[in-house]
Amino acid sequence: MLPFKTAARRAEAQDNDPAPARPLAGITQLQQWFGRPATFRGAMAGIVLLLILGPFVFSQYITVIMTNALLYVVLCLGLNVVVGKAGLLDLGYAAFFAVGAYTTGILTLQFGWNFWASIPVALVAAAISGVIIGGPTLRLRSDYLAIVTLGFGEIVRFSARNLEITGAASGLSGIQQPRLFGWTIDSAVDFYYVFVVLAIGAVIASIRLSDSRIGRAWLYVRHDEDAAEAMGINRVAVKLAAYVTGAIYGAIGGIFFAVNLGAISPESFSFEQSVLILMAVILGGMGKIPGVILGAFIIVLGPELLRDLGELRLLVFAIGLLLIMLFRPSGIWPGRTQ
Amino acid sequence: MSGAQKMLLNLSDVRLSFAGNTVLDHVSFGVAGGSIASLIGPNGAGKTSLFNCITGFYRPQSGSITLGGEELLRRKPHRVTQMGIARTFQNLRLFREMSVLENVMAGQHCRTRAGAISAVLRLPSQQREEREIRKASEECLDFVGILDEADRIATTLAYGHQRRVEIARALATQPKLLLLDEPAAGLNAGEKATLIDLIRRIRDERGVAVLLIEHDMGLVMKVSERISVLDHGAMISEGRPDEIRADPKVIEAYLGQDEAEELL
Amino acid sequence: MTTFDILAQQLVNGLVLGSFYALVALGYTMIFGVIKLLNFAHGDVYMIGGFVGFAVLSLVGGLVGTGWGGIALSMFVSMIAVGFLGVVIERIAYHPMLAAPRLSILITALAVSLVLQNSVLALTGGEFTAFRTNLGFGGIALGGVFITYNQMVLVGMAAILMLALETFVTRTQYGRAMRAVSIDKDMCRLMGIDVTKIIAVTFLIGSALAAAAGTMAGAYYGSIWYFMGFLIGLKAFTAAVIGGIGSIPGAMAGGLILGLLEAFGTQIPFIGSEWKDVFSFSILILVLVFKPTGLFGKSEVERM
Ligand SMILES: Nc1ncnc2c1ncn2[C@@H]1O[C@H](COP(=O)(O)OP(=O)(O)O)[C@@H](O)[C@H]1O
Ligand SMILES: [Mg+2]
Numbered sequence: 001m002l003p004f005k006t007a008a009r010r011a012e013a014q015d016n017d018p019a020p021a022r023p024l025a026g027i028t029q030l031q032q033w034f035g036r037p038a039t040f041r042g043a044m045a046g047i048v049l050l051l052i053l054g055p056f057v058f059s060q061y062i063t064v065i066m067t068n069a070l071l072y073v074v075l076c077l078g079l080n081v082v083v084g085k086a087g088l089l090d091l092g093y094a095a096f097f098a099v100g101a102y103t104t105g106i107l108t109l110q111f112g113w114n115f116w117a118s119i120p121v122a123l124v125a126a127a128i129s130g131v132i133i134g135g136p137t138l139r140l141r142s143d144y145l146a147i148v149t150l151g152f153g154e155i156v157r158f159s160a161r162n163l164e165i166t167g168a169a170s171g172l173s174g175i176q177q178p179r180l181f182g183w184t185i186d187s188a189v190d191f192y193y194v195f196v197v198l199a200i201g202a203v204i205a206s207i208r209l210s211d212s213r214i215g216r217a218w219l220y221v222r223h224d225e226d227a228a229e230a231m232g233i234n235r236v237a238v239k240l241a242a243y244v245t246g247a248i249y250g251a252i253g254g255i256f257f258a259v260n261l262g263a264i265s266p267e268s269f270s271f272e273q274s275v276l277i278l279m280a281v282i283l284g285g286m287g288k289i290p291g292v293i294l295g296a297f298i299i300v301l302g303p304e305l306l307r308d309l310g311e312l313r314l315l316v317f318a319i320g321l322l323l324i325m326l327f328r329p330s331g332i333w334p335g336r337t338q
Numbered sequence: 339m340s341g342a343q344k345m346l347l348n349l350s351d352v353r354l355s356f357a358g359n360t361v362l363d364h365v366s367f368g369v370a371g372g373s374i375a376s377l378i379g380p381n382g383a384g385k386t387s388l389f390n391c392i393t394g395f396y397r398p399q400s401g402s403i404t405l406g407g408e409e410l411l412r413r414k415p416h417r418v419t420q421m422g423i424a425r426t427f428q429n430l431r432l433f434r435e436m437s438v439l440e441n442v443m444a445g446q447h448c449r450t451r452a453g454a455i456s457a458v459l460r461l462p463s464q465q466r467e468e469r470e471i472r473k474a475s476e477e478c479l480d481f482v483g484i485l486d487e488a489d490r491i492a493t494t495l496a497y498g499h500q501r502r503v504e505i506a507r508a509l510a511t512q513p514k515l516l517l518l519d520e521p522a523a524g525l526n527a528g529e530k531a532t533l534i535d536l537i538r539r540i541r542d543e544r545g546v547a548v549l550l551i552e553h554d555m556g557l558v559m560k561v562s563e564r565i566s567v568l569d570h571g572a573m574i575s576e577g578r579p580d581e582i583r584a585d586p587k588v589i590e591a592y593l594g595q596d597e598a599e600e601l602l
Numbered sequence: 603m604t605t606f607d608i609l610a611q612q613l614v615n616g617l618v619l620g621s622f623y624a625l626v627a628l629g630y631t632m633i634f635g636v637i638k639l640l641n642f643a644h645g646d647v648y649m650i651g652g653f654v655g656f657a658v659l660s661l662v663g664g665l666v667g668t669g670w671g672g673i674a675l676s677m678f679v680s681m682i683a684v685g686f687l688g689v690v691i692e693r694i695a696y697h698p699m700l701a702a703p704r705l706s707i708l709i710t711a712l713a714v715s716l717v718l719q720n721s722v723l724a725l726t727g728g729e730f731t732a733f734r735t736n737l738g739f740g741g742i743a744l745g746g747v748f749i750t751y752n753q754m755v756l757v758g759m760a761a762i763l764m765l766a767l768e769t770f771v772t773r774t775q776y777g778r779a780m781r782a783v784s785i786d787k788d789m790c791r792l793m794g795i796d797v798t799k800i801i802a803v804t805f806l807i808g809s810a811l812a813a814a815a816g817t818m819a820g821a822y823y824g825s826i827w828y829f830m831g832f833l834i835g836l837k838a839f840t841a842a843v844i845g846g847i848g849s850i851p852g853a854m855a856g857g858l859i860l861g862l863l864e865a866f867g868t869q870i871p872f873i874g875s876e877w878k879d880v881f882s883f884s885i886l887i888l889v890l891v892f893k894p895t896g897l898f899g900k901s902e903v904e905r906m
Contacts, residue, residue, distance in 0.1 A: 089705055137891060140890060146708055148886070148887050148890050148891070151884075154880075155884065155887075158880045205458045213447060213450055213468070214452070224431055231445050231447060233448065311724045317720075322695065325710040326710070
């Protein structure tokens with residue numbers, strides 16, 4: 001293998017037009033998009049206000065769909081760390097979503113745990129599965145990694161379908177709705193607000209990660225593994241950190257997904273689920289936080305808007321994805337992959 | 339062998355081959371701490387491969403490579419950098435789509451420790467470290483003279499300045515030894531003069547030993563204290579610039595190559 | 603049935619399964635060879651092959667019957683049609699991406715896979731389509747083992763196709779050029795080989811073999827649906843990796859090995875048939891992690 005030659009070819013392959021000067025990643029990128037920091041803060045406050053006021057305007061149906069979109073924001077931002085930042089194609093991301101959902105489901109249902117107590121366990125479980133999946137596989141070439149993650153995703157789903165503790169094919173139902181200081185989180189609007197908090201938290205965490213030592217290391221490793229290693233960066237450790245971070249986002253989504261629906265089944269965590277999340281990330285623009293958020297909303301709201309198309313709507317989506325890859329591979333959000 | 343103990347970097351009997359082709363043939367070689375040394379030789383002699391062996395990118399079949407007495411062989415590239423060897427690449431290897439400053443900040447990675455959790459929580463220690471990374475990187479950019487271009491996308495800089503970004507990035511790892519692979523390639527006369535000055539300052543002001551691979555004999559003769567000559571994977575000569583210039587073996591190795599004229 | 607009979611019966615089952623895997627794995631391996639792309643859409647090309655074969659048989663079945671003769675004819679038409687579909691896919695989706703980063707082209711392949719799947723989903727509504735034939739259930743009993751004529755014909759046809767491919771690759775100019783392209787594209791260009799054309803030929807043949815497998819599988823199992831390419835695509839990829847990706851004999855051997863492993867795997871206590879897929883995915887992961895060059899592949903020069 002000729003590491004330098006191949007990487008040089010890889011570099012040549014990317015287009016070479018000059019980009020304008022731009023400061024550091026993360027929040028500054030967002031700020032630029034919105035102009036001055038004051039406008040940015042204003043825009044952010046406006047979005048949060050709209051999210052808070054939403055349920056007063058929305059019908060129950062729209063509230064439920066918005067909740068789902070916010071769940072996708074969390075999941076997509078998590079996958080974005082893996083695919084968009086670290087450049088690792090993960091086709092089994094739903095596995096982490098499943099680990100979060102099933103851990104909470106099993107602990108609360110089969111062992112009578114309090115919901116809140118199950119959260120740290122679910123997060124640790126997700127982190128451990130991230131290490132188990134990532135540890136041996138991150139040295140592999142990117143296409144092999146894609147297949148291995150796909151294989152792991154399917155193993156998790158098949159196992160959930162065959163094991164007794166996960167309720168086999170019918171899954172788990174009757175998962176208790178959580179209580180917080182005497183408030184039972186049970187209505188659609190309650191869960192909407194829970195997911196507003198989760199999504200905002202996910203956005204803030206993503207922005208902070210982008211603007212940090214580890215966030216930059218993900219980009220270094222993605223752009224040029226050899227140069228990154230020559231800078232003293234342990235590429236396996238850095239990729240593993242991306243994997244575990246993504247796993248934790250996925251698990252958080254899964255935990256609250258489980259209590260929101262009260263029931264989970266293996267089919268919620270299928271390959272299509274992983275592909276859908278990946279599609280949202282690519283559609284919006286890999287690595288670009290606002291783009292990924294937009295992608296999450298498109299993936300959830302799009303099919304609702306296209307409902308009249310029936311069976312055709314998935315085809316429309318697939319063709320859209322293909323066209324984006326061919327004509328706008330860095331996604332619909334303007335600017336380059338950050 | 340008497341000088342071997344004082345050497346910062348020491349290679350002994352390094353042998354590297356790819357699928358039966360011998361690239362490095364029992365090479366022994368040393369760089370003294372705080373010195374400026376050059377490695378020259380015709381194209382394909384194995385110079386870059388030697389750098390790759392030192393920095394852990396290639397795994398020699400046998401031999402030993404030590405830095406300050408510590409064995410480097412079988413260490414991963416990032417460990418070698420942590421131990422104090424930084425390098426630039428023969429073909430520019432900047433991180434595309436990232437700013438000059440972000441490129442240089444990569445070098446600080448191995449000297450800092452904040453992880454994902456402290457970044458998400460914005461712990462004070464993480465914030466402090468971020469400021470330090472920035473400061474150290476800006477200092478390196480200032481040192482190579484391109485601080486005013488810190489916020490530009492690295493790959494949009496003039497070629498000579500991109501080379502300096504690579505050097506700044508390597509310096510940001512706080513090395514004991516800096517390996518430069520053909521740093522003058524593609525530079526004009528004025529830029530070469532600046533480079534000579536920069537190499538001397540790296541040694542004089544930072545105490546970093548420099549080993550460079552270079553084809554420009556004028557530059558090599560001017561800046562180096564010791565020169566080693568590699569030909570077909572074998573070390574054929576080693577000495578002060580005036581000794582090398584007079585060595586018939588070296589002249590023979592270069593015969594028929596453009597550099598020969600400059601050498602003579 | 604004695605234990606021996608059970609094992610012998612599984613040997614037959616494994617051979618049938620392995621023939622399908624091998625035919626699909628060949629396409630994976632050949633395409634990977636020439637453009638280093640893991641063609642995620644290949645399993646779906648197999649699925650399309652099944653549907654085209656079905657459509658042709660529905661049209662001509664009245665004239666030539668729906669026995670092996672009619673199936674062979676439909677299979678042949680399907681191979682040609684789907685072969686050209688493969689060429690079109692390469693032209694439209696992969697060719698413009700050949701210089702792009704690997705992540706982009708992988709995602710493009712995934713998008714092609716989704717387009718193919720969802721086209722059929724839109725046409726069929728996601729229902730299983732019955733692949734009606736009159737193949738019968740006859741066969742011969744060898745001791746306690748029963749081998750149907752269908753199984754024999756199927757394995758025989760697969761063997762003929764693979765033999766034809768082997769001859770093509772080793773004996774013809776195109777075949778040799780194909781091997782040359784998989785070794786060094788730039789060198790081939792210098793030597794005047796039309797690389798673009800060789801890539802097209804590779805997609806043509808790889809897709810045609812998948813179409814043959816798709817039609818045969820439809821006829822053999824009696825039904826087809828839009829998602830039938832997903833699992834077999836993964837497994838064929840496993841087979842290609844087991845044999846060393848890029849190696850044509852490796853893909854054949856890998857297909858048979860995986861088919862046999864699966865057939866025997868179902869007989870291992872605690873694994874059983876419901877764990878069959880977990881079993882093959884585990885093999886996939888183990889091979890990729892510990893022997894990514896395959897069982898017969900030689901390892902690349904190690905980089906630290
Ligand atoms: N990874 C590799 N695989 C095979 N051969 C290599 C590899 N790296 C270098 N070589 C061979 O080693 C020889 C020396 O190359 P190199 O070290 O780049 O020479 P120089 O830098 O002195 O011009 C060349 O013949 C080259 O083909
Ligand atoms: Mg060189």
